Amino acid sequence: MLRQLHGLPGLLAALMLAVLAITGAILALAPVMDRAAAVIPADGEVSVAELAGRVVNHYPGTEQIVRGASGEVIVYYYRDGQPGADLVNPMTGDRVAPYEPSPFFIWVKDLHRSFLLDDAGRMLAGTIAAVMVLLCISGILLLVRRSGGWKALLKPFTGSGGKRIHAELARFAVLGLLLSALTGSYMSAQRFGLLPEPVETGPAFPAEVSGGQPVPVATLSALMSVELGDLRELVFPYPDDPQDVYSLTTREGTGFVDQATGELLKYQPRSEGSALKQWVVSLHTGEGLWWLGLILGAAALTVPVLAVTGICIWWQRRRSPGLRPNNADVAQADTIILVGSEGNTTWGFARELHATLNKAGFQVHCSEMNALADQYPQASTLLVLTSTYGDGDAPASAQRFMARLEGFEGEKTLKYAVLGFGDRQFPNFCQFALYVDAALDKKGLARLHPIERINRCNASQFSEWGERLSEHMGVPFMLTYDPLPPATVTLELVERADYGLAVQAPTSILRFKVAGARQGWWSRFLSRKGAFPLFEAGDLLGVMPPNGEAARFYSLASSASDGILEICVRKQTDGLCSGYLYGLKPGDCINGFIRHNPEFRPAVGSHPIILIGAGAGIGPLAGFIRRNTARNPMYLYWGGRNAQSDFLYQPELGSYLNDHRLTGLNTAFSQSDEHAYVQDKLRQDQVAVRRMVDAGAQILVCGGRDMAVGVRQAIEDILKPLSTDVESLRAEGRYLEDVY
Structure with missing residues (x-):
């Protein structure tokens, strides 16, 4: 439901969201440009009186002085009967440049606010802003589900292609986009009466004005007490009218100043509603907060990419998985493959399994898990290949599986095996596959093979699963699928x-x-x-x-x-x-x-590392020792045939012992007088091994499968006094195998 809530509005509004985002990013540059062009005195360095005096010296016909949100000072004046506007230096009153709003930015602002469609367009823009709020909130929740929890949002994401780009950009931009969308929705709701809009009438014109001889503006006490940083607008009195006054607007409110006495005649503080509205405008546009404008602009630039990658992800989910044409009919199939996939990656493994079983003589029907039939009359084997979405949820093609399983009637004839696909960095690794395995067992189906889980679409793990499945099915076959054919x-x-x-x-x-x-x-x-x-x-x-x-x-x-x-x-x-x-x-x-094989690495830290191998399995173990420049305790148990013929890495290991990258070396040679294997050396050294494990040691085993079985049994025996076992160490990441 959450994905539909996120995906459907995004698809429908993608183009308009992109327009609003691109125009918003352009407009975000305006506060930065205004700030760059402005001369900003230090706080308290210039009063409004000093500013006005300097400006009048250069512009005798001054009508109005405005300080923009980004700090720029603009004077509006008449000269030789012609109006003008200049950007001025508040330190001197000199002209910096003529002031004229950019026609381009005016056009972009109109496009951003209303799609160039007046009130109807403004209403549409407000609606799109509300859609963006929905997309941001649902997107955050989807990111949390995808990553496995709120804390995991800070960890690196895995994957590749459009889904990885979409997730990474969303994580970077979502807070900025949410701020822009919320403030835009708020302003639109106020404009169309959905929220109350504050009305600032300002103070009434003062009834009593001194009417005395005007004094220089630089000497007016009310203006001398206002810092330039608080100024919003100063409107000059009408020339030669002693009854007129200065109109002063500051950050805190509005008042009038007598041009003869310099007294503040009336003052009305700004309402809380008006202050809130101005803050909302600043947070939306970056006016007065140029650095925020840059952040919001950068976030907005991600929207077109998010729109394109989002459409690609949707299309990838919707497109046909592309099964082979020899997919057997449900009524005739003896083997059923059901696939749970979010982005179609799992379908590649399913197609390889489908083709291989066909070659082995099976009649195979393959479909998505959502298409689970009520029964499979001729089938004896059910194979489920499924990924997990987020923190244990069903992927797109398996969302209806559990409901359909309730009405399933084939439990008496089928044996099943579940293969999960996921990423070990998530706390609930392959959790949905575990749910499916338990549900099938509860339904009464017999297990053909215990559930296995594949990390990051590992092709070798898939092949190994295929070998074990072949043994259970009683027919020899080999799975060799590689989901990402590499460039060599x-x-x-x-x-x-x-x-x-x-x-x-x-x-x-x-x-x-x-x-x-x-x-x-x-x-x-x-x-x-x-x-x-x-x-x-x-x-x-x-x-x-x-x-x-x-x-x-x-x-x-x-x-x-x-x-x-x-x-x-x-x-x-x-x-x-x-x-x-x-x-x-x-x-x-x-x-x-x-x-890359990050699952087979020595742990970082000072705990002992026990390396165990035989034959060519010494390769990565020698590499681990070579990299142990911190001289952490590292022990190698290795077995070969004959010390004179196949003592692999003998010179290097001697060097590592001398410089203490290797703490201890224990070798076993099967064709020597001792006739020992590496597991024999472990048993002989069991007290030391047990002590190291009790101290937190990690064990890494590399080599042939038969050797690994013997080593595993020896370690099990050694661990018995500690009330633990290999599986417990494996769950803690302290027993790792690279076995062939």
Whole structure:
């Protein structure tokens, strides 16, 4: 409902909102220009009497002196029978420039206030201002939902494209836009009688005037007591009429001054309603608050972009998800895929799953979650892929799912699996997927596979889920979808170190630079194609092998500041990409790209870090140690086959021990006399490991899946006296795995 409340008015009023915003931004420049042209004395430096005396010396025919909201002083006068108006210097009374309102700004103001349509246009502009109030309030609430709470509004947003631009600009501009919209709506409501408008009649003309000989204006006591900063207007008496008076308007009120005695004859303070109205005008236009005008103008300039990106987001939600033409009929399908998506990203994963299952021989029907049928007569498997909107809400294509589920009748025949898509930075990560999983379980469906969640559309996590799903379904298949096909950069191999030939485990440390990068600029990673993305150890290098359908990923052992891209690769039997990389010679080039992996990083701080790996899994762990320039406690447990053949990074690790970037090193070699594995070393060192975990240590594990299972079991055993377990540490971000 909130999205409709925000989206529909925005779509209908987009063009008029853009017109008001652009003209408002232009008008916001006027106070700045007026302020720049004005000479502003210090507070108390010039009185109104002094100003008037100086002006009269240069303009004997002065009729009126006006101080504008931005501090500029304008004199209106007659000279040789002709009226004139000049901008003057209040310190001297000299002419600064002729004063004439800009025809362009007058036209823009008319367009802004009324769309050049007089009262009907003013009413329309007021309505659009009220629509902007609605959009700002609903937009703020949507931002809160999107980010996961009010506090999260200050955190960086994720995502890309129009949705990211829309959210970031809205966060920047919403307060300024809301202020402009509220004040504009207030003034419009007053103009058309929806709110009371203060009426300033001013004081009655004084009944008793001295009628004496006028004295110089610079000597009038009433004007001497008023500072220039308080002046709004001084109207001079009619020439040669001793019964006329000066009319003085200040910030506080209006009165009359006797031109002979200098006495303030009558004075009427300004009403509270009038003061409020003037404040509203100043807050809307920036008059008298030139810095606020700049802020409001900058905020207004975001509206055209918000309008365009908002329309794009709406269109993206409305367009067809583009399913393949071989989508099976509901009545004939044996497998059902339901998709919950806000911006169609999840549909890409669903199409890959749909196509792969089709190739595997399944009859697959795929539709949005809102289209849940009452029953699926031939289906035995229900797969739900859904994102989460905001702080646990249903995405656009799943808003009616829970209601439709109440009437669903297929619970006795279907087994289901739920896959959630989200972002771990939000406190309720994949919350809607969790709701769906629980609702299906409560409905009586049997789980085919426990719910899993994918962070930031991670392609490798999707592939791993596909492997496990394949096992449960009893049919081999592989999912290789990448939602954002990356632009690759040419990388040149500059150095390699080879290990493991004697133990039939050929492994190489490969170091690349961007092809064509100039010496001395490697850390900036400039290439002929542009700047290479920044990266850290633990991020992934995607490599496109020859004739390969999908990229293979290798954990980086280096950071961008190291000036190289370093990976550790073991040649796998029949490995398409590992064999390709292992066969490279210095000077050969590959195509690669960076995929960030912020979920696998050592925590910041002084708590101990326990690094555990085997084989080529040492790569990112060595990178973490290299970056430990703060010399925080860091311990490495690593396993290989033979110390003489495949002790990867042996020289570097010795150096890190010497300079204390590495606090302790414990190695295990399976083809040695000891015949030990890394989990054996952990058990031997369990007292120290337990003590470090109890002190807040974080554990990072990198390597093969079998090794990770053995390590996990060893850590579980070690943790038992502490009344905690691996899952508890994982929930705290203290047990991280990068497993292949």
